[in-house]
Amino acid sequence: MSAISERRERERAQRHQLIITAARELAEAEGWEAVTTRRLAERVEYSQPVLYSHFDGKDAIMRAVALEGFAELADRLRRVRLASTEPSRALHAVGRAYLDFAAEQPALYQAMFELPTDVKFAHAETPASLRAGFDEFVSCFDPDDPRRELLAEVTWSALHGIAALAKSGRIPPGGQAERLDLIVTRIAGTP
Amino acid sequence: MSAISERRERERAQRHQLIITAARELAEAEGWEAVTTRRLAERVEYSQPVLYSHFDGKDAIMRAVALEGFAELADRLRRVRLASTEPSRALHAVGRAYLDFAAEQPALYQAMFELPTDVKFAHAETPASLRAGFDEFVSCFDPDDPRRELLAEVTWSALHGIAALAKSGRIPPGGQAERLDLIVTRIAGTP
């Protein structure tokens, strides 16, 4: 009984992850509008109702994908920040890593930051990985500066702005490096 | 024949605008996901196929709403900029007007800047009203500065970032004024 139900639980967890990965791959390959419950079910080789035994619905699946993305992004930003020898260049490196993340995985980024979500961001029940990503920006500023939370917010928002507008073609996709330079030098520079 | 077909054409144009207005109001009241072709048809008191004799589909209707929004935004920004007596404060005023526009009409803003679109932004066939809105930002900077296009791009992007993230609850909706201050002083301030 114990060993068997453990195996079942293991299989169930694997399938849970399989659904998330399949949704993410499908979204990245053909966009979120192509991620239907039918296609997703076919892809994981189960019937539709199985999806609903793991998630409350399509939105919950997208939320799970987004959460996975938050963890990966926070990890990536952290690594880049710690690898920066000079603190003054840390923000630049983190910013570039952020833009690269958005450009390399547009569908994932969309699920995280653009699609409507009920994930709470600046609340008590905010997932840790979510706060962790933001904190990487905060850590790039002087701990003694009382406005460093605000500076991090605005830096993040500006990066999100150029990432989102470039992704949808609303500003020319080239020239992101130049925009990043401007943001970093103006915001992180001495006031 | 002439007078009658002219009247028909007039009625047709009125209905065209009626559809756009109805879609916009419905989206603003209940969100874009509530704007279905059936509900929209009922609201304008015609049957569904009539919508398709005016627009290529739902996306085209949303595009028409967005274009109307671009014209209004450009107009609003222009007025605010010209009303600014002191040039150094023009950018601040334009920025606040932009954020107000986004906050007051979230569905319209969403159609303009967040939803997938095939409207070209930085191309030859860019609608005039669209370029006009961007130019209001450009005009806030020194005409002799070779980087003023870049400065306008980044300013606009940063404003879009805080508008979009605040609208979806990803940053606290309060404190936009503080963020605006920071963006304006850091970007428009002397480098």
Added chain:
DNA sequence: ACCACATCGTAGCAACGCTAGACATCCTGC
């Protein structure tokens, strides 16, 4: 007055998210 044409509504299609109930399969207790 009559025909031709344009215009509009009814009805229907495939696909969507989601769910109820039948079916099969496996574990448990005697």
Added chain:
DNA sequence: GCAGGATGTCTAGCGTTGCTACGATGTGGT
């Protein structure tokens, strides 16, 4: 070892979506 119960999966279907083919209606020109 074997029936009984519980767990898990699939088939089938509901209501709604964007969109369209086709028939009815009514107007305009000759």
